[in-house]
Amino acid sequence: MTRNPILPGFNPDPSIVRVGDDYYIATSTFEWFPGVQIHHSRDLANWELVARPLVRARQLDMRGDPDGCGVWAPCLSHDGARFHLIYTDVKRYGRTTVGGASGASLRDFHNYLVTCETIAGEWSDPIHLNSSGFDPSLFHDEDGRKWLLNMLWDHRPGRNRFAGIVLQEYSPAERRLIGERLNIFPGTALGLTEAPHLYRRDGWYHLLTAEGGTGWNHAVTMARSRSLTGPYELHPDIHILSSRTRPDAPLQRAGHADLVETPAGEPWLVYLCGRPLPNRGRCVLGRETAIQPMRWGEDGWLYTLGEPGLPMRDVPGPEGRRPADTRADFDDPALPIDFQWLRTPEPEAILSLGARPGHLRLYGRESIGSLFTQALVARRQQAFCYSASCLLEFAPRHFQQAAGLVAYYNASKFHYLHVSHDEEVGRHLRVMSALPDSPQADAFTAPVAIPEGPVELRAEVDYERLRFAWRVPSGDWQWLAEQFDASILSDEASAPGLPNFTGAFVGMACQDLSGAGLPADFDWFAYRERDFSPRGSAA
Structure with missing residues (x-):
């Protein structure tokens, strides 16, 4: 058995991609430099840290970024020729007033794209895409067009700050976003809708998002549509993975997921989680990355194996190597x-x-x-x-x-x-x-x-x-x-x-x-x- 988490310690917001027999996971690094961690595996159980691609000032300069800001939620993808890495550099989270209340709704989320032919090579200078929200991802459609998704941040009073998932086309030739920005998914009543990833299967566009905040109420939400721009109907269970109603589960805070398929077509889900201290309930190891096998149901929806919607501590696979001193x-x-x-x-x-x-x-x-x-x-x-x-x-x-x-x-x-x-x-x-x-x-x-x-x-x-x-x-x-x-x-x-x-x-x-x-x-x-x-x- 493979024991979760597969990336222990501070390794949140996983984005996974398979290129041939090689799997890569990119995770957030926030204010730590160089930016973005990329791990490699061939068996989904044993992972090696192989690259941190953001190494130059032109790519990332976080001097002055507040604690907890910097690089949020990278998205790693491959279009058959090059790796694409999208990331956010958060410059302002909002100030805090006496008593801890948020004193500002204005925040700065700058989203960038870099590319490289190889994971450990020299990545390109960044292309600024937008600053409208965080958790950007890049979807490569079957017709060759590329689409950027991100959550939309709304600072106006009385509005939902997490204003939905927006979609806009990216032109590689022009190196910029083109066309109109569309809000394709408003989220559910759980709220705090973020972390979009889009996939195409059997004529459906499947949208994964995270909801409930990145703490104890975190969850993975799924929706689908026959059209890229929607409307998107919700999964029968709405949230396909969460531990928010199971305080007894060893993996808490489960959410912010991404999907990959093996060469045999078997779906696996990576997601962030936390392991609370037994005596204090605090997650000193931060938000970690876990993985588990999934299944496509006869109705065309994605489901967990084992107990419905629950993270798995142990999953089928080789035993992971113990860390060396x-x-x-x-x-x-x-x-x-x-x-x-x-x-x-x-x-x-x-x-x-x-x-x-x-x-x-x-x-x-x-x-x-x-x-x-x-x-x-x-x-x-x-x-x-x-x-x-x-x-x-x-x-x-x-x-x-x-x-x-x-x-x-x-x-x-x-x-x-x-x-x-x-x-x-x-x-x-x-x-x-x-x-x-x-x-x-x-x-x-x-x-x-x-x-x-x-x-x-x-x-x-x-x-x-x-x-x-x-x-x-x-x-x-x-x-x-x-x-x-x-x-x-x-x-x-x-x-x-x-x-x-x-x-x-x-x-x-x-x-x-x-x-x-x-x-x-x-x-x-x-x-x-x-x-x-x-x-x-x-x-």
Whole structure:
């Protein structure tokens, strides 16, 4: 059996395509750079991260994008000659007023198209398509014409913000949208209609959408029409997949789906889901990607196998490979693919793998949580229990310089074990926590004096519990007395009205608020997933 999710950790909004015997899934990356994750598989069970196509400033520059914005819901397709990737760069989600209420209905959703002949090749400069809403997708019809779909955002007072699914033709020759924009599907009473994907089968146009919001009420809605422009009739069950009425299901938040067929014509559905913490109910692993086989009924509609409309934890197929322990020694000229950084398309401003060979050098830049240029390099948390550690060399001269190991969600949610310096204690380490669900916005542990020279830092996460430790190389681990709440690194731990759609990361960071750019050198970084441990085990 294949166990869901197939893409664990922050991998939401899956778009799937098959080219020959190869399957590819593209997922959202939000404010993390490079943009869009693409995984490859040949058996639908084992997936490898093979590309992040948005690597240039002309394709993506997220400096200034608020937390939870950036790249939303890519759509990956193939027309027989080239891959097409459509994505949204969200520049404004809306401001938040006192009490968490939304103070603005105006939002900026810029939709772009890039193409490439191969997945791992150099993707084209983007074509701006529109800015009328998010979750764009490209439908290649049998007659060769191409059509863009996206949800329509309506900011006017008293209107439904999610104003339906719009369709407009795209001309490859003119590299722009042509003709009139048509609203082809208003959605159902569940509301929050988004994430359209269109398919053609047996003379029908089948439309998949997501509804109910990307939280606990999420659902996959289906409709069909004999005509591309509608009208679209609803599926007999309306929602073909959801866990909103089943709080006992191991996969929650199921929705935002896409459909693919095997060479034998068997339909499979990929969709996002969340796995709540057993004790806290928060999804620290973010929105993940799951898959399950479907069936076409005699009535021509799509149905789930097994229990009607319910996500499946285990599906027929090969057993997925267990993740290998990963250790980055930073000996290569390129950053290992597991790592990303935040927003900037100019990595040379925040990091170097050549300045000191065999080390990742982070240059002290803006404060942790900055929306512009902060030196933070991290990888996804992909299991409830893991160990992470690194070897740091850093010689701060005052309190405005810091570097260390961070468990990070966004600017308002992180735990940061960092080395710094002040006139009373000298060189020391302490933890700074940004707390989204506490009257105190941030908190600091008492400083612990440490000797000069290299220091190893370590994090142990077991579900909602986080512990930190440090040591001089080859010495004994010194555990900090405090236990930290890892559950705040989740979508659910937030004030109302704020965008929270990503997941927990663990990695390395460096700041120099004096502007001197003091660097920190990391000799290695290790990450290992493991079973639950009362204290954890050596990383």
